[in-house]
Amino acid sequence: MKCHVCGKKEATVQIKQDIGGETKELWLCSSCAKFAGIELQDPSSIANFFVMSGEQSSSKQVDEKNKKCGLCGMSLRDFRKISRLGCPECYVSFESEIDEILERIQDGEKHVGRVPAKKEQNFKIMALEDELSNAVNSQDFEKAAEIRDKIKNLKNKFTLQENRDEENRDK
Structure with missing residues (x-):
């Protein structure tokens, strides 16, 4: 089976997640799994992938029930609840919400960090x-x-x- 994210490599990691009472399956190649923060040698990283942090976003009211990632099915409500994204495609699906959060956290749209x-x-x-x-x-x-x-x-x-x-x- 091909990776659901890149569609190029053979999928080696299967992730099953219960979102809103519905079980979603996501197959990833090792590269996309690593990008998502899942270390194949460390089983706790898979658990950490779904750990809840309890932080809530206070961005504009959006119809959270309808806004979902087209690839993994994660809803905006789920993203806000666990403060983690389900797959790389979520970055595109929730782009405006992520931008709002980053702007608030970083006091602006552009990251201005220290240069060594x-x-x-x-x-x-x-x-x-x-x-x-x-x-x-x-x-x-x-x-x-x-x-x-x-x-x-x-x-x-x-x-x-x-x-x-x-x-x-x-x-």
Whole structure:
């Protein structure tokens, strides 16, 4: 039997779930099962897949009885009840509700997380190197010299910071 999600690989995992008094069957390949958070070697992950967290969403009133995932049959009410989705297709079926929840949780539509310090430093240097290249190409050598000095100072500053971090780790 083929995977109900991707439709390409052979299904190796069968999930049966009772939703609203109706038993739904979902067959997944190992990749889609892993994507859904089911580890094949860890039977508790299957139980965790259906664990209830008790959190309720306070999004706009929707006809919860009628809105269901076309693939696994999970209803919006079930999603709100267990705070978990039934399959990858649920992300499409409940997109607007998920967006509302994420917007509320993250204080906006866009996730703005921290960039690791080293990557941020590399981004700054790369941006300055682009500016340097543009300055040289436009033959603005004074500006190019200033940018070159900024790059040199940043690299020295970052090297000193890395050395301090290493010393602190060794203590």
